[in-house]
Amino acid sequence: MSDLTDDVRVKELQSSIAQGGPQSAAKQLLVEADAVVAQVLEKMIAPHALKTLEAFPVERRAAILEGVKEERRRQWEINQDFPEDSVGRLMELPAGCFPAETKIADAIETLREIVKKTFITYLYVTEENGKLLGLVVMREMLLADREQTLGDVMLGNPYHLVPGMALQDAMKEAVQRHFPVYPVCDETGKLVGLVRGDDLFEQNVYQLIVQAGSMVGVEKEERLATAWPRALRLRNPWLLVNLLTAFVAGAVVGLFEGTIAQVTALAAFLPVLAGQSGNTGCQALAVTLRGMALGELSNHSPLKIVVKEALLGLLNGAVVGVLAGGAMYFFAQDEPEPLKLAVIVFAAMVGSCVASGATASSIFLTTATDVVSMGLLLGFATMFLL
Numbered sequence: 001m002s003d004l005t006d007d008v009r010v011k012e013l014q015s016s017i018a019q020g021g022p023q024s025a026a027k028q029l030l031v032e033a034d035a036v037v038a039q040v041l042e043k044m045i046a047p048h049a050l051k052t053l054e055a056f057p058v059e060r061r062a063a064i065l066e067g068v069k070e071e072r073r074r075q076w077e078i079n080q081d082f083p084e085d086s087v088g089r090l091m092e093l094p095a096g097c098f099p100a101e102t103k104i105a106d107a108i109e110t111l112r113e114i115v116k117k118t119f120i121t122y123l124y125v126t127e128e129n130g131k132l133l134g135l136v137v138m139r140e141m142l143l144a145d146r147e148q149t150l151g152d153v154m155l156g157n158p159y160h161l162v163p164g165m166a167l168q169d170a171m172k173e174a175v176q177r178h179f180p181v182y183p184v185c186d187e188t189g190k191l192v193g194l195v196r197g198d199d200l201f202e203q204n205v206y207q208l209i210v211q212a213g214s215m216v217g218v219e220k221e222e223r224l225a226t227a228w229p230r231a232l233r234l235r236n237p238w239l240l241v242n243l244l245t246a247f248v249a250g251a252v253v254g255l256f257e258g259t260i261a262q263v264t265a266l267a268a269f270l271p272v273l274a275g276q277s278g279n280t281g282c283q284a285l286a287v288t289l290r291g292m293a294l295g296e297l298s299n300h301s302p303l304k305i306v307v308k309e310a311l312l313g314l315l316n317g318a319v320v321g322v323l324a325g326g327a328m329y330f331f332a333q334d335e336p337e338p339l340k341l342a343v344i345v346f347a348a349m350v351g352s353c354v355a356s357g358a359t360a361s362s363i364f365l366t367t368a369t370d371v372v373s374m375g376l377l378l379g380f381a382t383m384f385l386l
């Protein structure tokens with residue numbers, strides 16, 4: 001009865017902690033029995049299980065690990081040796097490995113026991129030292145003569161991942177192949193693990209979500225289920241940084257208070273410049289994030305990307321600058337020199353769009369665009385009108 005109760009509780013916890021990060025999961029599991037915690041961790045993919053376990057007090061980790069199957073413990077010990085966001089962190093221990101001379105009939109009989117404990121997609125043909133020779137698709141094995149060997153029906157030299165490969169690089173390869181499971185081999189060709197395609201995609205999606213959040217100061221630990229006190233601790237420092245940078249933008253306006261008092265038309269165009277240059281920067285960020293999702297950044301020089309975005313900012317700024325300058329000319333008919341004001345707005349728009357196109361982080365994008373756009377507009381006006 002106790003085991004049945006634990007199973008029900010494990011399923012409830014699985015559903016609940018799926019909405020939170022490792023810290024949130026550890027907080028929910030803290031009051032649970034060690035055996036229940038162990039079962040929940042076993043059902044997580046390796047990186048999430050390891051991070052959740054590390055969030056527990058040191059004295060509890062050993063007790064929890066005692067309830068984890070030995071095979072899974074060995075897997076986690078191996079995975080911890082590899083960098084975060086690498087293929088090695090996602091590995092499962094190899095299963096379904098056979099010598100090439102194994103008869104198909106014998107392999108099927110052995111599989112009857114293996115599949116009771118492990119989900120098998122392919123069989124892996126290896127040498128005695130573990131070097132991967134090929135893999136066997138279930139369909140080919142079932143349709144072959146039972147007296148044939150696995151070596152007769154295997155696909156030789158199969159594609160494999162490397163443990164130290166970055167997840168983004170692995171995703172680029174996986175997108176082109178769509179295999180349900182990928183063997184992972186070391187530099188000698190020895191089969192050291194397996195990575196399931198759905199785990200690979202899940203982890204990559206998680207990283208993309210983290211990147212999107214980090215652009216606006218949301219830490220990767222925060223989820224919808226994160227309690228408000230912790231969410232406040234995670235978000236507030238970034239908002240304080242943003243407040244400080246906003247004061248910088250305000251200080252720029254304050255420096256030119258006299259200019260605004262003498263040329264009141266400038267005040268109406270400050271938000272126009274900030275809005276247009278900010279949108280230019282957001283477009284650049286969107287394209288950069290898409291490049292990260294597709295793994296394209298490693299194929300391009302960072303300097304070339306910055307130059308390209310600055311050039312686009314220049315061209316886009318010139319187009320909207322002409323329109324904004326024309327609007328200023330008609331708006332400022334009551335000012336002494338409306339034509340000069342129009343040229344100043346044009347120049348400020350171009351300069352601020354160039355700067356925002358080359359800005360890398362949206363938390364500082366607002367400040368950069370505000371400081372540059374307002375600084376240029378008010379600075380040019382001070383230089384050429386007063």
